[in-house]
Amino acid sequence: MNTQNHLQFLDCEGVPTQALPKWAEEPDWFLKCYHFMVLARQFDTKAIALQRTGQLGTYASLLGSEGIDVPVALSMQSDDVLVPYYRNHACQIIRGLPLEDAFLYWGGDERGNAAIEMGKDFPNAVPIATQSLHACGVATAMKINNLKQATVTFIGDGGTSKGDFMEALNIAGVWHLPVVFIINNNQWAISVPREIQSAANALADKAIAAGIPGIQVDGNDVIAMREATNQALQRAYEGKGPTLIEAVSYRLCDHTTADDATRYRDNDELKAAWHREPIKRLRGHMVNQGWWDEEKEKALLHEINKTVQKSADNYIKMAPQAVESFFDHMYAELPEHLVEQRDWAVVKAMPGGSHHQEGE
């Protein structure tokens, strides 16, 4: 058991670097993949615009991670469980998160975590690396309950420095848990570059000490990502245990809208990374195969633009939650003292009250 070298099928222009897998002969999967990557990117553009105009809170852009999240989400079964960090909205949207709800979450509204479509998927983990252990708990439950399902969890390159992550790999190895760990190695943890996080050659090498397979994959190459994810999921379904996938990509954006990467990051590095980006690469492959052209591109952009705009409009029109909502879900049954506090909050929010806000 050892880590494998960088898995890649397509170069930056979408030209194969080795024989493609059999499934890659059919266009359908690629068209779907492309659709969702473009959707994710347009959602992202809209979210940043909303943030800049004060209609959304601090937002973590997904720019540059489309080639990881989309093939992973498309490889998962609906009854698998996703345990995300905070940069997996592309994956979540494919798994059923309505765009409106994605906006709601970043708009500072808990209803963004509530969509029934999310099934047993976890909400975003902001405290770095905590999700890795939750994923192991979920996978343990699957194993105890004899379910042929897998748990998929993401983490950033920075997050791999936390003990939680190593503890998760460790227990997943010991218990042969049906879990797939995916590192979005976008080279930066806010201002801290990858080499300051770990002296390991590849982050996938962290699998070695846990005794589990680790593989480094070109995260801008959807074929490589699908291959690696499928193999890892198969292992999980067959009871063979966990896999660590290091998806090598690049954060093409600021860390969040509250960040300014020009303070610490070289612009030439960013420019070079754009050359490797995943959407252009997939489009190149599809054009080369004769599956895609200008006209289809225009139609798709137009259709997605309409969808995203409509969801943004719906989001903006949505009335805020009632004040009592932040009490009502504290416990299955609200304790007496909270019933009293809830009444105070409701009264204060009424016209004439100390917390009344116009328009509420």
Next chain:
Amino acid sequence: MKHSVCLLEAVNLALASEMRRDDSIVLLGEDIGVNGGVFRATASLREEFGLKRVMDTPLAETMIAGLTVGMSTQGLKPVAEIQFMGFIFPALEHIICHAARMRNRTRSRLSCPMVIRAPFGGGIHAPEHHSESTETLLAHIPGLKVVIPSSPARAYGLLLAAMRDPDPVIFLEPKRIYRSVQQEIEDNGVELPIGKCFTLREGSDITLLSWGAMITETLEAAAALKEQGIHCEVIDVASISPLDTETILTSVRKTGRLVIIHEAPRNLGLGAEIAATVAEKALLELQAPIARVTGYDTVMPYFRLENHYLPNTQDIIDAVTQTLEFS
């Protein structure tokens, strides 16, 4: 030299000033070096003091706190930054099980002169886990000192004192007022005392006690009440551990009425400890029940509703009015 600075810049000024004076001070944390901190609290310190004294660490709070404990026992004075207080929890094992007790368990053979800085509190429309006020958790731990500045001058003076303290100090920075007020301060290396309250406004009718960002609303309320002829004494508790009970009791004995204001949840908030102390020591001098204006005992709501959670100036005015009406 005088500097016109906000609270955030005062933190930076104190760090730079003390690092020039004391070579044993080293800084460590996430994004504090090249980036100068996500809020810019350590801006330009890497340039002045170099890699060995301003260290960008991997992303791991347990590691940061554990290293800090180790370094502090060996003649260094580490000042660690936890990027947001909501991410201090992995560090607590080292802070509680080691930093807070090293002196005691070695009968002073070793000690942990170290500072852990963290921004805290709500009101800036931040994402989840970036807005809580959990200062009580730390104030509850024997062996720690917990200090919260509420003005640029107090940030400067108290952070100097924290860095010179022989024991571990948790220095919590109210980020809602990081940039709200500018103040002229002299970079003269003069510290302010830890373990003392600061009386910001004298008054004879009622005592208002608060700390951190809520000092802003408390002072606003006092100014508004003055228009109605009500004279509030406003005290910034500043060191929530150890607590300066003498200043608090003296004021309450004078006014006979007390309102405690904090952003943190009500249940077991520091207000409870202060109220208990006043009840123990000065119950018969009170002319009205002690009132508390606090956050609710709920999870901090996401930011769209956070203003409903945070106490505001009117809440303080209402509590003062009710306390004064009691007879």
